Amino acid sequence: MSVIAPLLDALRTTIRNLGRKPITAMHPFEPRTRAPRYRQSFALLHEANGDEACIGCKKCEKICPSEVIVVGTAAKRESPATGKKRGWADDFTLDLQACIVCELCVQVCPVDAIVMVRVPNAPGFEREDLFLTMKRLYENEALPHAPAIGSSMIASHNPAPASQAQAAAPAQEPGT
Amino acid sequence: MIGQDVAQIAHERFGLESGELGPSVPRERLLEFASALCEAGYLYLVYISAMHHPATKNGEAEVPARYTVVYRVRDLARGLEFPFRCEVPLGTGVPSVASVWAGADWQEREAYDLVGPVFEGHPDLRRIMLPEDWEGHPLHRDYAINTPHHPWR
Amino acid sequence: MAMSAHATAHTSQAKAAELPRVPTPAIGPRANPYLDADSFEGEGDLMVLNMGPQHPSTHGVLRLKLWLDGEVVIKAVPYLGYLHRGVEKLLEKLSYVQSTPIVDKNDYVASMTNELALVMAFEKLEGCEVPRRARYLRTICAEMQRVASHLLWLGTFALDMGGALGGGTTAFMYCLRERERILDLFEELTGARFHYHMMQIGGVRHDLPVGWDVHMKQVAADIRARIPEYESMLSANPIFRSRTKGIGRIDARLAMELGLSGPNLRACGVDFDLRRSQPYAAYDEIEVHSALAYEGDVYARYQVRVAEMYESLRIATALVDGVPAGPIMGRKPIETVNAVKPPAGEAYVAIDSPRGELGCWVVSDGSPRPYRCKLRPPSYHALAALPYLLPGTTIPDVVVILGSLDPIMGEADR
Ligand code: SF4
Ligand code: SF4
Numbered sequence: 001m002s003v004i005a006p007l008l009d010a011l012r013t014t015i016r017n018l019g020r021k022p023i024t025a026m027h028p029f030e031p032r033t034r035a036p037r038y039r040q041s042f043a044l045l046h047e048a049n050g051d052e053a054c055i056g057c058k059k060c061e062k063i064c065p066s067e068v069i070v071v072g073t074a075a076k077r078e079s080p081a082t083g084k085k086r087g088w089a090d091d092f093t094l095d096l097q098a099c100i101v102c103e104l105c106v107q108v109c110p111v112d113a114i115v116m117v118r119v120p121n122a123p124g125f126e127r128e129d130l131f132l133t134m135k136r137l138y139e140n141e142a143l144p145h146a147p148a149i150g151s152s153m154i155a156s157h158n159p160a161p162a163s164q165a166q167a168a169a170p171a172q173e174p175g176t
Numbered sequence: 177m178i179g180q181d182v183a184q185i186a187h188e189r190f191g192l193e194s195g196e197l198g199p200s201v202p203r204e205r206l207l208e209f210a211s212a213l214c215e216a217g218y219l220y221l222v223y224i225s226a227m228h229h230p231a232t233k234n235g236e237a238e239v240p241a242r243y244t245v246v247y248r249v250r251d252l253a254r255g256l257e258f259p260f261r262c263e264v265p266l267g268t269g270v271p272s273v274a275s276v277w278a279g280a281d282w283q284e285r286e287a288y289d290l291v292g293p294v295f296e297g298h299p300d301l302r303r304i305m306l307p308e309d310w311e312g313h314p315l316h317r318d319y320a321i322n323t324p325h326h327p328w329r
Numbered sequence: 330m331a332m333s334a335h336a337t338a339h340t341s342q343a344k345a346a347e348l349p350r351v352p353t354p355a356i357g358p359r360a361n362p363y364l365d366a367d368s369f370e371g372e373g374d375l376m377v378l379n380m381g382p383q384h385p386s387t388h389g390v391l392r393l394k395l396w397l398d399g400e401v402v403i404k405a406v407p408y409l410g411y412l413h414r415g416v417e418k419l420l421e422k423l424s425y426v427q428s429t430p431i432v433d434k435n436d437y438v439a440s441m442t443n444e445l446a447l448v449m450a451f452e453k454l455e456g457c458e459v460p461r462r463a464r465y466l467r468t469i470c471a472e473m474q475r476v477a478s479h480l481l482w483l484g485t486f487a488l489d490m491g492g493a494l495g496g497g498t499t500a501f502m503y504c505l506r507e508r509e510r511i512l513d514l515f516e517e518l519t520g521a522r523f524h525y526h527m528m529q530i531g532g533v534r535h536d537l538p539v540g541w542d543v544h545m546k547q548v549a550a551d552i553r554a555r556i557p558e559y560e561s562m563l564s565a566n567p568i569f570r571s572r573t574k575g576i577g578r579i580d581a582r583l584a585m586e587l588g589l590s591g592p593n594l595r596a597c598g599v600d601f602d603l604r605r606s607q608p609y610a611a612y613d614e615i616e617v618h619s620a621l622a623y624e625g626d627v628y629a630r631y632q633v634r635v636a637e638m639y640e641s642l643r644i645a646t647a648l649v650d651g652v653p654a655g656p657i658m659g660r661k662p663i664e665t666v667n668a669v670k671p672p673a674g675e676a677y678v679a680i681d682s683p684r685g686e687l688g689c690w691v692v693s694d695g696s697p698r699p700y701r702c703k704l705r706p707p708s709y710h711a712l713a714a715l716p717y718l719l720p721g722t723t724i725p726d727v728v729v730i731l732g733s734l735d736p737i738m739g740e741a742d743r
Contacts, residue, residue: 002567003567003568006561006565006566006567007566009561009562009565010561010562010565010566012561013558013561013562014499014562016558017503017558023506023509023510024506024509034516035513035516035517035520035538036517036538037516037517037518037519037520037535037538038516038520038521039520039521059664059665059666062665062666063426063427063665063666064427065423065427065428065430065431100430100431100433100434100524101521101524101526102429102430102524102526103520103526103534104426104427104430104526107534107663107664108663108664108665108666110664116520146520148520148535153534153662154662154664156536156657156658157529157531157532157534157656157657157658157662157663158656158658158662159460159531159532159656159658159659159660159661197675219582219585219586220585220586220588220601221585221586221587221588222588222679222686222688222705223588223688223690223703223705225690225703227692227700227701246690248677248690252585252599252601255601255606255607259677277586277587278359278583278586278587278717279586279587279588279710279713281362281713282709282710282712282713283588286709290417299363300362300363303410304409304410305409305410305413305742305743306410306413307410314415314418315417315418315421315701319418321418321419321421321422
């Protein structure tokens with residue numbers, strides 16, 4: 001009896017679980033909702049006026065822990081849209097194979113040029129399929145990207161007590 | 177929290193001053209010191225590790241390359257910790273404390289494997305992380321991260 | 330046989346409530362891990378069995394060399410290093426800023442706590458204050474991570490116990506299902522499911538998204554309601570109990586000498602918890618009850634881990650309501666690779682990760698890269714107990730004992 005009762009108990013648990021909604025999805029066939037911050041692949045952005053945003057400052061190349069970003073900095077020249085002199089990158093490659101998706105490159109970019117997109121890179125048969133060239137990075141721009149960009153992250157990390165106190169004060173008032 | 181009771185023992189019986197990093201115990205008295213700690217209730221071995229300092233020039237005097245072996249033990253009942261260390265020049269062994277704390281066995285093997293000090297009297301001093309035929313000790317400061325190794329590794 | 334096991338189980342449970350919680354006393358003479366197997370005298374010869382490194386029940390790539398007399402283990406020698414990636418050497422080469430995402434990969438089941446230990450050591454070295462909001466977020470993340478890690482342990486442990494428990498994979502699937510929801514929570518918070526890079530020197534990288542607290546409390550309540558179901562499948566089962574009780578006993582003295590920590594140590598009746606003895610993050614603002622058991626066997630470790638899940642859910646739920654407003658970073662935002670340059674010195678910081686005391690000893694020489702950075706992985710210390718635990722047991726028990734120590738090879742080998 002003492003052996004049977006716990007087994008029946010376990011069986012009851014199993015039966016109770018039969019009716020529960022599965023939390024898995026048949027992945028490629030069923031879309032799976034992802035959180036807005038979900039980060040997978042990369043994209044380079046254009047500015048509103050049509051210029052490439054990246055100024056080739058190499059900050060992302062230097063901070064990348066796995067050294068997968070290579071930026072080729074071009075000479076400074078005028079922007080066709082604004083006519084002002086600024087830096088450019090004439091080559092930008094990112095090797096997704098070794099990327100550890102740490103988001104440090106996004107965090108340090110001073111001009112919000114690189115972002116992480118929410119759509120995973122399709123699995124490929126060749127190593128080149130995981131190699132994001134500058135062309136592919138700009139093509140990725142059309143994909144939905146995570147809200148975190150360099151300037152927003154740095155702003156949220158700013159401990160500046162004055163501005164934080166102002167921002168926090170109204171939020172606290174209704175509660176008190 | 178640093179255990180003041182053993183700091184006192186270190187001072188009275190061994191004539192050692194313990195700062196924040198703990199006393200630097202001479203290798204001849206290390207085993208004796210470890211047993212004294214164990215008797216004082218420091219039964220918990222937190223870690224044993226080591227670091228390598230390459231030879232440096234300090235003005236005229238040349239400081240030879242050396243190992244610092246660091247220990248940290250704890251008295252769980254009182255929540256007290258006590259770190260101590262032992263400095264030896266390269267090529268000199270450090271007495272093993274595996275007879276005092278059983279866990280020192282693997283800790284010393286790891287320190288030997290990765291950093292390089294040889295523990296004398298260790299019951300079973302073999303490499304633990306790297307293959308037995310590995311050359312060199314990777315956590316030496318002068319072991320470059322891109323040291324070439326044989327293609328079959 | 331099963332009857333008597335069940336009866337003793339009940340009485341010993343009743344006893345556990347009455348008995349003073351004392352550290353496990355010494356259990357006979359210690360096994361000799363340095364036994365010379367050649368000089369063993371018995372009938373017949375000893376058989377040498379290599380278990381692993383590719384063995385499903387070695388929890389990663391651990392190789393056990395077992396000397397067997399019939400089915401009884403005479404001597405056990407673990408071989409590590411199949412997952413050695415040279416993390417400590419890598420940390421010497423990377424700057425402080427770059428190191429945090431790297432250690433995520435050590436204990437891949439509880440990434441948050443890896444980052445936390447490393448980041449706290451760097452903060453101690455640098456002397457930087459962490460704002461209260463960031464400390465709260467760190468604590469919530471660490472506790473939810475503990476639940477996720479213990480759930481995975483519970484599932485794989487049920488798998489280790491094998492088909493005896495109505496399939497074995499059933500509990501595994503249920504546990505992973507609940508863990509999945511915690512991963513979803515972390516995905517909402519950080520954007521990643523395993524390697525979060527949530528902690529950064531000075532605070533946390535991501536602030537709470539809108540509605541996260543409601544979502545988290547829902548998940549916590551659901552998991553809390555379902556843990557009893559897993560208990561009804563596992564510990565209520567007499568087969569489970571007879572296979573775990575009295576197996577793999579370790580006494581408090583040996584556990585201390587070996588540096589066992591966390592649930593493995595607390596299962597030996599040693600009331601030591603870093604969250605209480607050296608409160609870090611927000612643990613000084615909340616009461617932590619650490620689960621204790623005194624038998625020091627596999628069942629005790631199981632009990633401690635299950636009890637810890639309830640406690641972690643309680644802590645996380647209690648904290649998420651009171652997350653204070655304020656900044657999430659206590660230092661200038663990190664915008665360059667060499668932003669963190671602590672003064673020369675040394676620091677050791679330890680936290681209570683799901684597996685035990687996860688420490689980081691870091692030496693700085695004033696440059697933006699650590700001079701030496703040692704991680705103290707709890708799994709490594711737990712595996713060091715195997716040569717003492719395994720002699721005298723049989724092969725099926727080897728699997729159970731190994732599973733009960735909850736080693737993660739990525740962390741032990743580094
Ligand atoms: S996410 Fe991290 S690893 Fe990947 S490219 Fe950016 S900095 Fe490098
Ligand atoms: S992506 Fe940003 S950080 Fe990288 S080179 Fe371009 S501007 Fe600089």
